[in-house]
Amino acid sequence: MRSYLKNLECTYCNEIFSADQPRRLCEKCGKVLYPRYDIKEASKYFTKDMLPARAPNMWRYFEMLPVRDESNIVTLGEGFTPIFETRRLGSELGSESLMLKDEGLNPTASFKARGLSAAVSKAKELGLRKLTMPSAGNAAGAMASYAARAGMEAFVFMPQDAPEANQKEVSVSGGNLFLIDGLISDAGVISREKAAEIGLFDVSTLQEPYRVEGKKTMGYEIAEQLGWELPDNIIYPTGGGTGIVGMWKAFQEMEELEWISSKRPKMFAVQAENCAPIVRAFENGEEFAQPWENATTLAAGMRVPSAIGDYLILKAVRDSGGSAITVSDDEMINMIDLIGKLEGFFVCPEGAATACGAKKLIENGSIDPSEKTLLLNTGSGLKYLDMLP
Numbered sequence: 001m002r003s004y005l006k007n008l009e010c011t012y013c014n015e016i017f018s019a020d021q022p023r024r025l026c027e028k029c030g031k032v033l034y035p036r037y038d039i040k041e042a043s044k045y046f047t048k049d050m051l052p053a054r055a056p057n058m059w060r061y062f063e064m065l066p067v068r069d070e071s072n073i074v075t076l077g078e079g080f081t082p083i084f085e086t087r088r089l090g091s092e093l094g095s096e097s098l099m100l101k102d103e104g105l106n107p108t109a110s111f112k113a114r115g116l117s118a119a120v121s122k123a124k125e126l127g128l129r130k131l132t133m134p135s136a137g138n139a140a141g142a143m144a145s146y147a148a149r150a151g152m153e154a155f156v157f158m159p160q161d162a163p164e165a166n167q168k169e170v171s172v173s174g175g176n177l178f179l180i181d182g183l184i185s186d187a188g189v190i191s192r193e194k195a196a197e198i199g200l201f202d203v204s205t206l207q208e209p210y211r212v213e214g215k216k217t218m219g220y221e222i223a224e225q226l227g228w229e230l231p232d233n234i235i236y237p238t239g240g241g242t243g244i245v246g247m248w249k250a251f252q253e254m255e256e257l258e259w260i261s262s263k264r265p266k267m268f269a270v271q272a273e274n275c276a277p278i279v280r281a282f283e284n285g286e287e288f289a290q291p292w293e294n295a296t297t298l299a300a301g302m303r304v305p306s307a308i309g310d311y312l313i314l315k316a317v318r319d320s321g322g323s324a325i326t327v328s329d330d331e332m333i334n335m336i337d338l339i340g341k342l343e344g345f346f347v348c349p350e351g352a353a354t355a356c357g358a359k360k361l362i363e364n365g366s367i368d369p370s371e372k373t374l375l376l377n378t379g380s381g382l383k384y385l386d387m388l389p
């Protein structure tokens with residue numbers, strides 16, 4: 001297999017950079033870089049009928065992933081999580097065709113495994129040995145686990161109220177854990193300071209170009225698993241937004257590969273009532289989101305007051321014809337129980353938020369009951385035992 005990675009392109013000013021040395025943000029404008037591929041060339045050799053013979057993990061899309069040498073892949077078996085029909089939940093929420101992709105089945109029990117498998121693999125290929133990251137929780141556990149698997153050193157800066165499971169998984173995998181009295185944005189400042197001070201490579205969400213490539217594989221899988229026809233709606237719990245923008249990128253790439261038509265799902269971003277910078281910017285018609293003051297929610301993954309990829313999230317949501325809405329912590333807590341009782345999944349609060357979002361979007365007419373609607377359960381509820389009532 002060969003990767004068709006070409007270079008890195010700034011998503012804002014379109015400046016091009018080499019993908020063969022470590023890079024973070026655009027050196028010209030400070031915005032997010034995306035890996036770009038020679039898709040025209042790839043489409044001649046990389047066809048979707050090659051996929052069934054490949055292993056059921058996210059590296060089955062190797063040609064469209066950024067690692068050049070297969071021996072650099074750092075894997076714990078991430079990706080190719082199943083999509084389930086959830087009829088009983090659907091009828092409770094008013095949908096005739098509701099599905100759930102269960103990302104809780106990933107290694108480290110969340111979809112963060114995808115992004116960190118890609119980022120740690122590429123870091124290994126580029127010769128980096130020490131990684132750092134601020135994290136609200138799951139990403140830290142994933143980074144520490146993948147760094148351990150690669151024989152690298154991990155430094156993690158986490159709000160001190162992050163779920164206990166996340167703190168444990170960092171220490172179990174030998175990561176250096178620093179608990180911060182503050183939010184993820186405060187942890188980010190300290191992580192960057194430490195990176196400069198002792199030579200660590202900072203792999204914060206969308207501040208390095210490769211985590212999004214792991215997350216985009218959710219988009220490839222959704223197409224493949226649903227017979228190359230995307231659903232009408234995708235509902236996503238949005239923090240830093242890597243997943244939602246990653247899937248949006250995947251759809252574009254797959255259209256260029258001629259794997260799917262130009263039909264796109266409506267993308268709906270769900271945020272917590274007390275941390276909803278993207279929803280506010282969406283409603284105000286703004287290109288960028290103002291930081292949210294005093295962010296609180298038990299859904300640690302959505303406790304992101306300010307996202308560097310805000311303009312990418314807002315553009316994907318708007319271009320798709322979707323929208324952005326909020327749900328409360330109480331709604332999430334009740335929904336965790338409802339999904340458990342009706343379908344048997346123990347979802348995380350963020351995953352529950354997508355079902356709360358579906359209910360509201362059906363009620364307000366944004367989603368038609370007959371449309372195919374896909375929820376992303378981004379992690380396992382088992383990681384939040386100390387957070388749930």
Ligand SMILES: Cc1ncc(COP(=O)(O)O)c(C=O)c1O
Pocket residue numbers: 110112136137138139205237238239240241242243244300301302348350351378379
């Ligand atoms: C379980 C869970 N869901 C959702 C998110 C938000 O993900 P994203 O940064 O892709 O918006 C996170 C991020 O920490 C998470 O851990």
Ligand SMILES: [Zn+2]
Pocket residue numbers: 010011012013014015026027028029030031
């Ligand atoms: Zn730029």
